[in-house]
Amino acid sequence: MTVYSKITGTGSYLPANRVTNDQLAAQLAEQGVETSDDWIVSRSGISCRHYAAADENSSDLAVHAARKAIEAAGLQAADIELVIVASSTPDFHGSFPSTACIVQQKLGLANNSAAFDVQAVCSGFVYAVSTADAFIRAGVYKRVxxxxxxxxxxxxxxxxxxxxVLFGDGAGAVVLEASDEPGILATKLHADGSHAGILSIPGNLAGGAIAGSGFLYMDGPAVFKLAVTVLEEVAKEALEHANMQPADVDWLIPHQANLRIMKGTAKKLGLPMEKMVVTVDQHGNTSAASIPLALDAAVRDGRVKKGDNVLMEGVGGGFTWGAILARM
Incomplete structure (x- = not known):
């Protein structure tokens, strides 16, 4: 019997501190930085975002989202055999111990499952789901x-x-389980390290301190140009692999980075805007969390239903990109 992997539960979490464009503009003005709601919305489509509290780490946000996904799947935490966390902002410098191990401990799964992190920046969730799908199809794990x-x-x-003004904090989670029904229909992953410099944190640890910059750097025009091109291409690759056409897609859930990029991708695929899930206006760009956050929002408000074909795609630093075609 062929074994498939299927998404059986979704969950998400946003920190309590919601910051509107006007609030952010007022904060930046105190530092002599000029911006406005109109300026931010016109360039990105973002109206607000959430910021974690000083005592909230990636693992804390992850645990909230994970518990909701596990509950939605009708499981207990102890049923989970593998934890994969996609994050570019791990709990610890040097990325160890992994955030996944911290999440495992906080969920009470210590020594009860495997756990590791995946780092592909804004494509991280797509990479992580592809990895989970491969483990389940190979018969290594049944619940990830x-x-x-x-x-x-x-x-x-x-x-x-x-x-x-573009980024925010949050977490999204899914549970994948072994199934005799097709769930993950296709996954496609790509990377091109020759574009590493256009989106990065150009610093490194040396002598216990950061040498260089510890802040995010982005060449916006270069990222925009590349993103629109590769997102169209990888979406078509995933559809072709599944022997499907864009018309077979019920919902498009792209990485929520910039509304103009998202609209451009949908237009190139010939998909109406009504078929695209948009949360970037309320969440900002939450990197690896953006796709599962949007998926959970659409599942819980009833838009995404059992049997729907959902195309998820992301693009991020590395430069990395990928797509997942899933039947819910």
Whole structure:
């Protein structure tokens, strides 16, 4: 019998501190940085975002989202055999111990499951789901918890209005289970390290301190140009692999980075805007958390239903990109 992997539960979490564009503009003005709600919305489609509290780490956000996903799947935490966390803002410098191990401990799964992190920036969730799918199809695990969790507010330079207005914090999670029904229909992953410099944190640890910059750097025009191109291409690859057409897609859930990029991708695929799930206006760019956050929102408000074909795609630093075609 062919074994498939299927998404059986979704969950998400947003920190309590919701910051509107007007509130952010007022904070930045105190530092001599000029921006406005109109300026931010016109360039990104973002109206607000959430920031984690000082005592909230990626693992804390991840645990909240994970518990909701596990509950939605009708499982107990002890049923989980593997925890994969996608994050560019891990709990610890040097990324160890992994945030996944911290999440495992907080869920009470110590020594009861495997756990590791995946780092592909904003494509991280797509990479992590693809990894979970492969493990389940190979018969290694039957129940895998995949989480995208970020506290990007910790790495933002609030004197750079071209980046600091775009990002927010949050977490999203899914449970994948072995199934005799097709669930993950196709996954496609890509990377091109020749573009590593256009989106990065250009610093490194040396002598126990950061050498260089510890803030996010982005060449916005270069990222925009590349993103629109590769997102169209990888979406078509995933559809072709599943022997499907864009018309077969019930919902498009792209990485929630910029509304103009998202609209451009939908247009190139010939999909109406009504078929695209948009949360970037309320969440900002939450990197690896953005796709599962949007998926959970659409599942819980009834838009995404059992049997729907959902195309999820992301693009991020590395440069990385990928797509997942899933039947819910």
């Amino acid at each position: 918890l995949v989480i995208g969790s970020e506290v990007f507010s910790r790495i933002l330079d609030f004197t750079d209005r071209t980046t600091c």
